[in-house]
Amino acid sequence: xxxxxxxxxxxxxxxxxxxxxxxxxxxxxxxxxxxxxxxxxxxxxxxxxxxxxxxxxxxxxxxxxxxxxxxxxxxxxxxxxxxxxxxxxxxxxxxxxxxxxxxxxxxxxxxxxxxxxxxxxxxxxxxxxxxxxxxxxxxxxxxxxxxxxxxxxxxxxxxxxxxxxxxxxxxxxxxxxxxxxxxxxxxxxxxxxxxxxxxxxxxxxxxxxxxxxxxxxxxxxxxxxxxxxxxxxxxxxxx
Numbered sequence: 001x002x003x004x005x006x007x008x009x010x011x012x013x014x015x016x017x018x019x020x021x022x023x024x025x026x027x028x029x030x031x032x033x034x035x036x037x038x039x040x041x042x043x044x045x046x047x048x049x050x051x052x053x054x055x056x057x058x059x060x061x062x063x064x065x066x067x068x069x070x071x072x073x074x075x076x077x078x079x080x081x082x083x084x085x086x087x088x089x090x091x092x093x094x095x096x097x098x099x100x101x102x103x104x105x106x107x108x109x110x111x112x113x114x115x116x117x118x119x120x121x122x123x124x125x126x127x128x129x130x131x132x133x134x135x136x137x138x139x140x141x142x143x144x145x146x147x148x149x150x151x152x153x154x155x156x157x158x159x160x161x162x163x164x165x166x167x168x169x170x171x172x173x174x175x176x177x178x179x180x181x182x183x184x185x186x187x188x189x190x191x192x193x194x195x196x197x198x199x200x201x202x203x204x205x206x207x208x209x210x211x212x213x214x215x216x217x218x219x220x221x222x223x224x225x226x227x228x229x230x231x232x233x234x235x236x237x238x239x
Contacts, residue, residue, distance in 0.1 A: 013159040016059070051099030053092060056132045057082045058157045058164075060103045063126065064134050065162040067119045068112040072163040076142040076175065077104030077135070078187050083155050083166050090194055097190040098183070101132045106139040113138055142167070143216060144175045145208030169195040174205050178216055180223040188227050 011019070061073050078100055085092050093099035102122065106113050117136030120126035127133035142148075144167060151168035167175070169191050176184035197205075206224065210217045 017062075017159055050101055050131055051093040052079050052082060052101060052103065052132050054082055054086045056130065057103060058159070059130065060105065060120065060132060060134050061164045062157050062160045062162055063120050064105050064107065064116045064136070065157075065160065067116050068107045068109070070107050070112075071161070072107070072165070074106045074108065074139055074142075074165045075103060076106075076144075076167055076172070077102070078172075078176075078183075079103045080166050080172055081169060081187075081191060083153065083164070084169050084195070087153075088194070094187070094190050095194075097186050101127075102135045103132070104135045104137055104142075106137060106142075108139050110138050112136075142175060143178045143209075143213055144171045145205045146211045147208055170197050170201065170205060173197065174209055174220070177223040177227055178209065178213070178220045180219060180226075185223070185227060192227075 057075075057079065061075065065071060065073050078094070078097070079102070081094055082092055085094060105116065107116070113136040115136070116134050118124070120134045121136060122133050124133060148167050148171040149165070151171060153166045153168070155164040155166055156162070157164055173188045173191055176187050202224070206217070206220065209220055213220075
């Protein structure tokens with residue numbers, strides 16, 4: 001069936017769910033990888049940029065939940081912005097930001113997160129087949145303000161009904177600025193252009209961040225200043 005289908009996500013939801021179960025253990029999975037390899041190379045050689053779509057986002061969440069045997073997952077990192085972009089009618093991927101093929105995901109259990117990373121992570125059969133993958137990491141790795149879960153959105157995965165918890169864009173900005181790599185600044189700038197943050201809200205989020213990550217507050221404040229004064233255009237600042 002898949003040999004004659006250009007895109008996995010063009011299959012019906014029932015067929016997608018069926019394949020999700022097979023790909024974890026089916027002995028013919030490597031055959032599919034080889035069968036699809038030629039088309040994948042042609043796509044790469046054509047210069048097309050690979051990025052994650054909303055359908056692929058849902059697929060990874062569905063697969064991660066299946067691996068862990070649960071019905072609720074937490075998503076963070078840059079691609080956690082995808083459902084917010086879709087809901088607000090913005091284009092995907094995030095404009096002016098280099099897209100990624102990975103999705104940071106947790107089920108709240110470190111052993112299961114490790115299992116997810118090994119099962120559908122980078123270089124797995126899942127990755128080779130679908131060109132996107134899960135990065136199973138501990139939920140504690142998400143450095144965010146204390147009350148981020150109260151602002152998070154809940155998305156219901158349309159095929160399996162898995163509950164997906166996605167942090168608010170402003171909490172994603174804070175988490176990225178807490179790290180402060182060049183790509184983190186680029187993400188914070190791109191998100192703030194679409195989801196502006198008022199100064200009063202920024203001050204509140206920094207206070208919440210300090211409550212749970214006091215050792216990282218100084219670095220966050222320094223990076224926020226760089227973000228405001230050197231990267232984020234003045235016309236996008238909110239008073």
